[in-house]
Amino acid sequence: MGDTMLEIRNLSAGYATAKGFVRAVDDVSFSLGRGEFLGVAGESGCGKSTLAYAIMRLLRDNARIESGSALFKGRDLAAMTAAEVNAHRWTDMAMVFQSAMNALNPVLSVGEQLTDAVHAHRSVSRAEAEALAAEMLALVDIHADRLKSYPHQLSGGMRQRVMIAMALILKPELLIMDEPTTALDVVVQRSIIEKIEELRRRLGFSVIFITHDLSLLVEISDSLGIMYAGRMVEYGPAAELFNDPRHPYTEGLMNSFPSLTGPLRRMDGIEGRTPDLLSPPPGCRFAPRCRYARPTCSAGDPPRLEPLGGGRLSACPYPRRGEAYGCAPAAPAAPEGGSL
Numbered sequence: 458m459g460d461t462m463l464e465i466r467n468l469s470a471g472y473a474t475a476k477g478f479v480r481a482v483d484d485v486s487f488s489l490g491r492g493e494f495l496g497v498a499g500e501s502g503c504g505k506s507t508l509a510y511a512i513m514r515l516l517r518d519n520a521r522i523e524s525g526s527a528l529f530k531g532r533d534l535a536a537m538t539a540a541e542v543n544a545h546r547w548t549d550m551a552m553v554f555q556s557a558m559n560a561l562n563p564v565l566s567v568g569e570q571l572t573d574a575v576h577a578h579r580s581v582s583r584a585e586a587e588a589l590a591a592e593m594l595a596l597v598d599i600h601a602d603r604l605k606s607y608p609h610q611l612s613g614g615m616r617q618r619v620m621i622a623m624a625l626i627l628k629p630e631l632l633i634m635d636e637p638t639t640a641l642d643v644v645v646q647r648s649i650i651e652k653i654e655e656l657r658r659r660l661g662f663s664v665i666f667i668t669h670d671l672s673l674l675v676e677i678s679d680s681l682g683i684m685y686a687g688r689m690v691e692y693g694p695a696a697e698l699f700n701d702p703r704h705p706y707t708e709g710l711m712n713s714f715p716s717l718t719g720p721l722r723r724m725d726g727i728e729g730r731t732p733d734l735l736s737p738p739p740g741c742r743f744a745p746r747c748r749y750a751r752p753t754c755s756a757g758d759p760p761r762l763e764p765l766g767g768g769r770l771s772a773c774p775y776p777r778r779g780e781a782y783g784c785a786p787a788a789p790a791a792p793e794g795g796s797l
């Protein structure tokens with residue numbers, strides 16, 4: 458995918474709590490090319506938002522980057538001073554937050570909020586900022602009339618589009634979207650994702666799209682990263698990863714959500730719960746829930762992401778379905794009419 462936009466190397470980050478340090482991102486590495494669309498999926502609490510906040514240098518007071526680096530076009534974000542971060546954030550890379558559509562200021566019009574975002578970073582005239590605001594609204598299919606509207610006058614889907622317009626208004630090269638569609642119904646979710654994809658093609662920015670719903674990402678992502686308990690456990694080209702998962706967690710995650718377009722199949726989900734990150738289990742953190750686990754899986758350090766060829770990586774030491782990691786055969790797909 459052309460040149461590298463973002464290179465995450467052995468990044469660890471987490472939270473100081475009264476009970477100890479919660480390492481929510483643990484030794485994560487990946488790279489993102491210019492214009493590439495990376496989907497990051499994993500269950501609640503696996504560290505997706507922490508990863509996004511660490512890249513944006515927006516970690517809360519009790520949070521810190523412990524080690525590793527995050528290179529944005531070769532510059533280490535983790536080592537930037539506060540002033541450098543301020544100059545870079547929102548202009549070079551922007552983020553749409555989890556439940557962002559509720560983050561619009563209720564007492565300011567959409568137009569005021571969009572132009573404020575411009576004025577905060579660029580010295581342009583009011584007319585120029587307003588023109589830019591109208592242009593961005595048009596990009597997300599909202600008529601310029603709506604510049605005068607207040608957030609409560611817009612539907613949830615429209616508010617989310619406004620947030621996307623706001624994130625893109627300074628023409629960033631990287632857009633991080635943290636579950637931007639979770640609160641919306643499935644049809645609106647689809648249309649927003651298609652919009653982001655269209656804008657990416659037109660404007661050429663890179664995307665990191667975070668969700669717990671893997672099925673949303675498959676068609677649209679170039680690459681997928683699957684996180685479990687702070688670790689990246691599988692990474693690779695989206696279609697291949699989806700069609701032939703090489704980590705039992707990926708396989709389980711795929712069986713947890715109905716496909717919007719594929720055939721009906723049984724939704725098995727994954728039994729058990731994600732571990733407490735204050736004291737994660739030894740060895741592979743997924744082993745206690747893995748139906749293929751062997752005794753050796755639960756010993757030593759967590760297995761590292763290892764290349765399998767073809768741009769694919771898996772942290773499962775037995776990454777071939779039906780072969781080594783198949784201590785038990787994968788459950789057969791349910792016949793047509795299986796529950797959704």
Ligand SMILES: Nc1ncnc2c1ncn2[C@@H]1O[C@H](COP(=O)(O)OP(=O)(O)OP(=O)(O)O)[C@@H](O)[C@H]1O
Binds near residue numbers: 501555669
């Ligand atoms: N401010 C905080 N203080 C302490 N621990 C935190 C804080 N925020 C998050 N955590 C912990 O860090 C871990 C990762 O949280 P994070 O929000 O990054 O997960 P997530 O994958 O984004 O989950 P979700 O899908 O629910 O948004 C969790 O175990 C969570 O409890």
Ligand SMILES: [Mg+2]
Binds near residue numbers: 507
């Ligand atoms: Mg989150």
